[in-house]
Amino acid sequence: MRRTTLLAAALILAGTNAYAQTEFPSRPITMIVPFAAGGPTDTVGRLIAEPMTRMLGQQVLVENVGGAGGTLGAARVAKADPDGHTILLYHIGQATSVSLYRKLPYDPAKDFTPVGRVTDVPMTLVARPTMEAASAGDLLGYITKNKEDVTLVNAGVGSASHLCGMVLMKALGVPMTTIPYKGTAPAMTDLIGGRVDVMCDQSTNTSGQIKSGNIKAYGVTVNKRLGSLPDLPTLAESGLDGFEVSIWHGIWAPKGTPAAAVSKLEAALQAALKDPNVVKRFADLGTEPVPLDQATPAALDSHLKAEIERWKPIVQAAGVFAD
Incomplete structure (x- = not known):
């Protein structure tokens, strides 16, 4: 039992x-x-x-x-x-x-x-709306010439924009003055306001700002153009070979x-x-x-x-x- x-x-x-x-x-x-x-x-x-x-x-x-x-x-x-x-x-x-x-x-x-x-x-290389450079090649030349006078912003240590910025500086062999923010939004706000120079950030964050003309866009970091931004060249097209980050x-x-x-x-x-x-x-x-x-x-x-x-x-x- x-x-x-x-x-x-x-x-x-x-x-x-x-x-x-x-x-x-x-x-x-x-x-x-x-x-x-x-x-x-x-x-x-x-x-x-x-x-x-x-x-x-x-x-x-x-x-x-x-x-x-x-x-x-x-x-x-x-x-x-x-x-x-x-x-x-x-x-x-x-x-x-x-x-x-x-x-x-x-x-x-x-x-x-x-x-x-x-x-x-994909990542996008973007800059303040008042950036003088007309093309990605011009922007890369501007960065190379001005080096540490160029401010490169990111959303904080370990963020996607920080990682992309590290790869960009390595590819160019040029140091820039990096400014970490506490999040993507305040970094983008200062970029739109022209208080900083350059940012490398995800297309999910930048596409709307690019389309509205709030920032200047210079290239995408993958090997083909984006369907949502067909006029934006790849950085490889602009002469920055081997730079691919997603x-x-x-x-x-x-x-x-x-x-x-x-x-x-x-x-x-x-x-x-x-x-x-x-x-x-x-x-x-x-x-x-x-x-x-x-x-x-x-x-x-x-x-x-x-x-x-x-x-x-x-x-x-x-x-x-x-x-």
Whole structure:
């Protein structure tokens, strides 16, 4: 009789566990964007949150946790309960933080469960509206001639604009006076106001300002022109060979998140990347969703590890570190 009771209890427990797994998500999901609201990564997050909400049956809420180049928000997700209800949308900084920060409180390759890549965003080289240079070649010549008198702004150490600026200075072999801001918005405000000279930032942030004439655009950092900005040449067309930078984004959950939850998050991400509104809005911003075979945990895991190795020598050569 006792064996029968124990067996029945075990079957009930197993059934309860199986049911609990099918319950995900049981409440709204918080998508941590580790940058200020209104920035390019925030834009990506808010575009995919709505179709992911429809697929998951629970609201995906974007929460901005800025600071320390994105590492504060990432650290929060690394320490969150691994139940799938807290996820991280981060960009290439997830790879470069390993080299940029001496005391990183987590391991990007070990303390997260990958869900999938989202998009690869081209960068654009832009300048204040009063910049004298008429073409990208003129601007590169202006930078080379004036060197440290040129102010190069970014959204903070570890931001996409900071990384692009480092690559630009390395490609030109010219130092500029770099000015880090606390977010993309104040940096763009000062660029529009003509108080600073140059910025290299994601097309998701600059396209609208370029189209409205608020800033001058000189080139894109990928090897083909953007459909949303067809008249803007690539930097390679302007003679800056070998300069190719795009800012990829991915979604992670905390380490130990159950496979069933990760699978549902992956399916929701893929559904979002096929959503017609997302595809259109991404195109308007000069980007596009990654192929679906890249929106997987395995593809993101492999890509992150390769990018960590790629950026190590670039960051070390620049000699830029943060505590």
